[in-house]
Amino acid sequence: MMGRQVSPRAVAVVTIVLLGIIQFAYWRLLVYREPGPPPRGGGGGPIPTAPPTVVGRTDVTVETLAGSEPGFQDGATWQARFCGPNALALAPDGALLVSDSRNHRIRRIGPDGQVTTLVGASEPDGPGGSSLGPAESTQLCYPSGVAVAPDNSILISDTGNHRILRLQSGQVTLVAEGGAGKPLRSPGPIAVGPVGEIWVRQADGSVRQVSSNGLVVAPSSVPPSVRAALGEAGEPIGAVMTASPDGNGVAEPTSFRIGTRGPAVGSGEIRIVPDVTHHVLLAENTGGSLLLAGRRTEKVSILGMDDGTGARASFAGPCAALVAPGGLAYVADYEGHRIRRVRLPQWLVDGGAAPVTGSRVNRNMRRRFGRNDRGG
């Protein structure tokens, strides 16, 4: 007697279904874990975050130029490490100078992609030191400012030692020194004025002018360009015109208060400004501000170190920005221990690089991003 013929197709289907059930049971019983509750007391977990409602622009690109985990290492940009980079300057040869504050060093990122130490010999991430002399043996303490003088010497704010230094021909010399009870105390961001005078912003927000012979004075007024280059503490201005949540910048402008603005150097009328308080990157001109890169909600900054378009990118602690030729900007990400490179959109480069009138730039901004919502 012959048995019933079983369709091979049915056998295959049943086998697949059974295997699926077994696999699901294995996964559900032995592998799957219900999502744990959010961290309490700080035990092993991510930083709490929230979905962004305001993001930067999709025609801006942010990428990591150098740095990763905190540390100290020279070499190629992909292997170099920084610890708390907090100021930038552009050398005449196109190199990027970085104040690597917690490593107590001034670092150089060459056009060839090599990171080297320019000044500093203190123990990395240690308490810092204080000495002068050859650049490779000079000890700094939490430098927080770097600038290039008209004679191509390099000026350094040696913040922890309350002094301004000059690097020239491989030697570090003293420009001005302060301390308790003296006019110079905790100098931070540093800039060189139109006629070569030195300006510094101190940690308490005050500005000092330093003459070539080391005399430190509290100026009665500070030119707006210098004030911008040094950054502004406090809550300087009100609302900002920004891009839309989808990043294309054509929807309703959104306003939020601007916090402490970090030092910025811009070309033309548009400046690139890191908002230290809110962890975003802005473009500013006399007509308003525009969110270039970063993510936030109305009340919450979204921190991160994501690269990508301005709509996706995030910053951990942007504190200084610098505009370079070729449509590039650089940002010192203090908490991210990275130097970020920002590719600016051509319209912004054109508007910023050429000495155009303010009205043209403003029209350009209004046409692309809606009404100017300044002053709220």
Place this chain on the structure above:
Amino acid sequence: MALGSDAVFIIQHGAKGALLRIPATGGAAEVLAEGLSHPAGLKAVGSDLYWTETVVPGGTSLPFVPSSGAMIRVMARAQNGAARVLAEWPGYLPSAAASPSASTNQDVPPAEILATDETSLYVRLSRPMATEFIRVPRAGGAAKRIAAELGRQHGVHHKGRFYWTAPSLEATPNSGMVRVISEGRSDGPETVAEWLVQGGRLASNGDGLFYAGDYLFRIPNRLAFPRRLQRLTEPRAASDGKRLLLLGEGPEPKVASGARS
């Protein structure tokens, strides 16, 4: 809070915090120190007290100017009442002008002392994106960073070594998994456990090392699969050095069963 031999010591948090002593036999609280700047992480070792303060020199904080922004101070108070600064370290304190940012996790103080041994204090610093662990000599001197890890991480001292959590290397970055790292071996830090669900805490009962997350795990000394002991309703654990206490498992702390080997 910290337990001394004859008293309980309490930190009052805040910009103007205080250090209080309450006799074990009962009685009024005695103010040992006041006007402390964001004190946290109180530890009592013998007759000495240790805690951290987060100070902002000059009142204005630029968080990216480390020498004058928020500074973590690790403090020590001897039995004779003399307090001194053991070490300083660049810290982070969200400015009052800032929006309540993602970095502001109210459950996590800017700095706290996680553990002590004969010579060192182990301090955890919470930064906007990362956690730093530093070692501070109890006799004073330069602090040294042990590790900096992304996210909110936890650490514990166990059998002469410091262990801490870090994002998993094997899982994808957004998977929410962590690993446990041990220091102190000759060839540098070493991962001893992987694939643990984030959100837990490390604890030691002097005998074993445990990770209290969605489950209570016993962590091996060398890289191996952690042993799952029991399901937890809340990933909280503490240890008095002898017993492992599970918090949130009921109205009272519960001694973990089976935690001893």
